[in-house]
Amino acid sequence: MAGPQLPHVGSEFYSMFKETVSLARYVFRNEKGVQFVFTGSGTIGMESSVVSLVSHGDPTLTLTNGYFGRRMLMLNQVHGAKADSLEYTEGNAADPDALRKKLRKSRYKVVFITHVDTSSSVANPINELVEECSKEGVLSVVDAVCSIGGIPLDFGRLGADIVFTASQKALAGPPGAVLVAASERAIQQMENRKAPIESYYMNLLKWKPIMDDPKMYLATPATQVLLALREAMKETKEEGLENRWSRHRKLGELTRSRVEGWGQKFVAEEGRRADTVTSFWVHREKAGEIQHTLENEHGIVVARGIYEDSDKMIRIGHFGILQVSELRAALDSLGIIMEKIGGIIRPVKVAKRMPAR
Numbered sequence: 001m002a003g004p005q006l007p008h009v010g011s012e013f014y015s016m017f018k019e020t021v022s023l024a025r026y027v028f029r030n031e032k033g034v035q036f037v038f039t040g041s042g043t044i045g046m047e048s049s050v051v052s053l054v055s056h057g058d059p060t061l062t063l064t065n066g067y068f069g070r071r072m073l074m075l076n077q078v079h080g081a082k083a084d085s086l087e088y089t090e091g092n093a094a095d096p097d098a099l100r101k102k103l104r105k106s107r108y109k110v111v112f113i114t115h116v117d118t119s120s121s122v123a124n125p126i127n128e129l130v131e132e133c134s135k136e137g138v139l140s141v142v143d144a145v146c147s148i149g150g151i152p153l154d155f156g157r158l159g160a161d162i163v164f165t166a167s168q169k170a171l172a173g174p175p176g177a178v179l180v181a182a183s184e185r186a187i188q189q190m191e192n193r194k195a196p197i198e199s200y201y202m203n204l205l206k207w208k209p210i211m212d213d214p215k216m217y218l219a220t221p222a223t224q225v226l227l228a229l230r231e232a233m234k235e236t237k238e239e240g241l242e243n244r245w246s247r248h249r250k251l252g253e254l255t256r257s258r259v260e261g262w263g264q265k266f267v268a269e270e271g272r273r274a275d276t277v278t279s280f281w282v283h284r285e286k287a288g289e290i291q292h293t294l295e296n297e298h299g300i301v302v303a304r305g306i307y308e309d310s311d312k313m314i315r316i317g318h319f320g321i322l323q324v325s326e327l328r329a330a331l332d333s334l335g336i337i338m339e340k341i342g343g344i345i346r347p348v349k350v351a352k353r354m355p356a357r
Contacts, residue, residue, distance in 0.1 A: 023233035036180040042145040045164030045178040048202040056080035066117025093272040096128040116146040121279040161186040172320030173232035176225035251318040286343040
């Protein structure tokens, strides 16, 4: 990013962008679908999926068990869908059986699913959920912002119609680029819409020719961000997806063992805790104080919960190029701060009764 700024109409950027799209195919394992890479946040990927597939009045279903699932539901409502939802208590994963019953009871055009919701750190059983959609012939859209590059997801085998992610999490690039994989079925649905897609920038059909030939123009790309993303994905390929998934699994296991050792309560239910992010409740609503003290005294930043959970939840992102040794040191510092502030929940020790003589 610190190098000379390349003109987006020049031959050097053209060849680099073609490589970037090819690398995106690799991280998604997208061999046959359409691959998109363009400037924007993960929310742009989310809204592009909604506005490109959904027309006013279309029945849609969103599975919500965290903040970002609720955001997808909101975007469906904003764009005029007849939006329904399957809501789960915070921390609980979506249930494929409940989805099956819902799909057999009501007819939907698209189902929207979050793979890992970074607000709660729940990893939904994405393969099973998408399979239920496929059985009923319903389009499926997957938010993989906190999973691609860190948790196994094979677009070619998954069977989803759109999967989107962002550059800044497990891919370890800077924020500012969105990556979208789309099935041929999704593209056909967009092309056969009765009503036109009501967006210029978020219209995936308008971006498709650009992916085929980046010399064409739709909007000026954030060239340095895309160059940095290219480098990050080259590092991902050098490490190998399987090796990267394995490293993230170790990061998740280490974090969960520490949180459990501190006596904290996880937000996500057991068996559905993500390998990219861990959320847990802290004692006496100390989240803000823990966050600020850890940053000021140790130079380490963790996130708090979102909105109503901001004072009582800590969220640790353990993804990207993070190594186990680095995470261990950070968790040591976090443990010190929590002990100092009083955020650790210690188990109550019960005194043993002396046997009667």
